[in-house]
Amino acid sequence: MTDTAIPEKLTAGGANTRPRFRVNSRAVVMTLYLLFLLLPIYWLLNMSLKTNAEILGDFSLFPRELTFQNYVTIFTDASWYMGYVNSLIYVVMNTVISLAVALPAAYAFSRYHFMGDKHLFFWLLTNRMAPPAVFALPFFQLYSSVGLFDTHIAVALAHCLFNVPLAVWILEGFMRGVPKEIDETAYIDGYSFGGFFIKIFTPLIASGIGVAAFFCFMFSWVELLLSRTLTTVDAKPIAAIMTRTQGASGIDWGLLAAAGILTIIPGALVIYFVRNYIAKGFALGRV
Amino acid sequence: MNKTQNNKAWFLVLPVLLLVAFSAVIPLMTVVNYSVQDTFGNNQFFWAGLEWFEEMLNDERIWNALRRQLTFSAIILAIEIPLGIFVALNMPKKGFWSSFVLVMMSLPLLIPWNVVGTIWQIFGRVDIGLLGYTLAKLGVDYNYTQNIFDAWVTIIVMDVWHWTSLVALLAFAGLKSIPDAYYQAARIDQASRWKVFRYIELPKMMGVLMIAILLRFMDSFMIYTEPFVVTGGGPGNATTLLSIDLVKMALGQFDLGPAAAFSLMYFLVILAISWVFYTVMTNLDKKGM
Numbered sequence: 001m002t003d004t005a006i007p008e009k010l011t012a013g014g015a016n017t018r019p020r021f022r023v024n025s026r027a028v029v030m031t032l033y034l035l036f037l038l039l040p041i042y043w044l045l046n047m048s049l050k051t052n053a054e055i056l057g058d059f060s061l062f063p064r065e066l067t068f069q070n071y072v073t074i075f076t077d078a079s080w081y082m083g084y085v086n087s088l089i090y091v092v093m094n095t096v097i098s099l100a101v102a103l104p105a106a107y108a109f110s111r112y113h114f115m116g117d118k119h120l121f122f123w124l125l126t127n128r129m130a131p132p133a134v135f136a137l138p139f140f141q142l143y144s145s146v147g148l149f150d151t152h153i154a155v156a157l158a159h160c161l162f163n164v165p166l167a168v169w170i171l172e173g174f175m176r177g178v179p180k181e182i183d184e185t186a187y188i189d190g191y192s193f194g195g196f197f198i199k200i201f202t203p204l205i206a207s208g209i210g211v212a213a214f215f216c217f218m219f220s221w222v223e224l225l226l227s228r229t230l231t232t233v234d235a236k237p238i239a240a241i242m243t244r245t246q247g248a249s250g251i252d253w254g255l256l257a258a259a260g261i262l263t264i265i266p267g268a269l270v271i272y273f274v275r276n277y278i279a280k281g282f283a284l285g286r287v
Numbered sequence: 288m289n290k291t292q293n294n295k296a297w298f299l300v301l302p303v304l305l306l307v308a309f310s311a312v313i314p315l316m317t318v319v320n321y322s323v324q325d326t327f328g329n330n331q332f333f334w335a336g337l338e339w340f341e342e343m344l345n346d347e348r349i350w351n352a353l354r355r356q357l358t359f360s361a362i363i364l365a366i367e368i369p370l371g372i373f374v375a376l377n378m379p380k381k382g383f384w385s386s387f388v389l390v391m392m393s394l395p396l397l398i399p400w401n402v403v404g405t406i407w408q409i410f411g412r413v414d415i416g417l418l419g420y421t422l423a424k425l426g427v428d429y430n431y432t433q434n435i436f437d438a439w440v441t442i443i444v445m446d447v448w449h450w451t452s453l454v455a456l457l458a459f460a461g462l463k464s465i466p467d468a469y470y471q472a473a474r475i476d477q478a479s480r481w482k483v484f485r486y487i488e489l490p491k492m493m494g495v496l497m498i499a500i501l502l503r504f505m506d507s508f509m510i511y512t513e514p515f516v517v518t519g520g521g522p523g524n525a526t527t528l529l530s531i532d533l534v535k536m537a538l539g540q541f542d543l544g545p546a547a548a549f550s551l552m553y554f555l556v557i558l559a560i561s562w563v564f565y566t567v568m569t570n571l572d573k574k575g576m
């Protein structure tokens with residue numbers, strides 16, 4: 001089986017790449033690795049385009065009777081497509097909130113020493129390290145008691161737990177790269193702090209904001225434990241709705257696969273748009 | 288950069304502080320609160336002191352889950368870090384293929400975690416999954432719901448599939464920052480491929496690699512959704528990692544006291560290990576790596 005064999009093959013061959021064969025061996029390694037990454041996704045796509053009878057009936061590498069019925073079902077049933085809407089609403093809310101509070105904080109960390117700054121920074125990071133499983137139950141009680149249970153804002157705020165520290169961390173790295181003389185010149189030119197921050201500073205770190213937004217989007221989009229615990233009907237994310245396919249007559253595989261494929265699309269789109277910035281964000285090593 | 292001393296900067300940090308206080312400190316205090324109390328229902332609580340902590344520390348179940356968790360994290364780190372470096376060394380550096388590979392590699396990172404679980408749950412099934420079906424055809428007795436070894440292999444391969452790209456992308460970013468002059472110097476010295484890697488590439492990647500290790504350790508230590516979807520913690524308790532066990536205890540059996548004590552110890556373990564990584568990391572930073 002090619003795909004399970006790859007990891008061993010790669011690690012074993014690790015150090016032996018001779019420069020002479022480089023061009024070739026590179027292409028081979030990357031092809032094998034991408035094959036390993038894409039095969040499971042292809043299989044899901046393949047299943048989503050089949051009828052259940054075909055999925056369970058005969059085994060084939062591509063759909064023989066191509067059908068879009070599974071996708072039609074999702075796009076015509078409000079209880080299905082509202083899941084996507086819900087997910088997108090809380091993810092966008094979370095990204096906006098995270099960036100709005102992280103920007104001034106990251107500026108403070110990158111420009112000033114203040115009492116307890118180092119401890120505060122590490123304390124913020126510890127929240128990125130907190131297992132969601134630890135917070136699931138207390139969040140449930142907290143948001144129930146303040147009447148926010150099953151709302152989008154509850155999930156958005158809960159995800160701030162790990163996204164705000166992350167955004168501060170990434171933005172601080174980008175802001176550190178902007179020379180301080182720019183701030184000082186702007187103040188001499190008579191800008192107020194707010195004016196300087198919005199008109200001059202923000203455009204300078206635009207790619208940093210893009211990278212931070214990307215990671216906030218990503219981590220909020222993929223998280224399930226908290227978003228499932230905090231919602232029942234009105235704000236239920238698509239990832240949680242997918243479990244509905246387990247009906248009385250067994251699992252509706254085709255529908256499950258179609259729903260899965262549709263959850264990959266927003267991420268793929270976002271990646272495509274920020275592809276040139278990602279490398280930069282990773283270069284800072286702050287994820 | 289030399290920073291100025293300014294305690295007014297606290298005002299800029301205030302929004303973050305309030306938000307995180309609401310979404311982290313209050314829930315954490317709730318956990319602390321439960322961990323020292325007992326209840327007989329009806330919302331009546333009694334002081335229990337450190338009873339739950341003692342009980343948890345003597346509970347075989349926790350230690351087993353911790354052992355499984357450490358095994359899991361150690362295995363995936365041992366595979367993903369070298370594999371990630373190896374992939375990064377082979378990634379095309381510029382042009383169309385570079386962006387293409389970058390986008391394709393990021394794909395698994397942006398799939399919701401339960402969908403990752405679903406993908407592998409389907410992929411490994413003997414009746415409808417490509418992997419399971421092929422293995423069965425080859426005569427391999429593979430069944431991740433029955434066989435402990437197969438279940439472990441499945442969740443490990445799944446995690447490698449899911450996260451190796453992150454390590455590779457980080458390492459790739461580190462590699463890209465190495466100036467060409469270094470390689471030219473190595474060529475003049477006729478350094479072997481291995482020596483170039485050992486003395487130029489690896490030291491230059493150290494900073495991002497530490498971050499990769501820290502991230503992969505933290506995230507693998509908190510993993511819940513993916514293995515839960517694939518194996519549900521089974522067969523038996525064979526793949527019940529810490530988070531799965533905790534959610535079972537807290538939301539399944541509603542044993543608030545023990546679960547809260549468990550949570551705190553769990554958090555402290557992660558914190559302690561991460562602190563070590565963080566200190567090493569900032570020290571590397573200071574050395575300018």
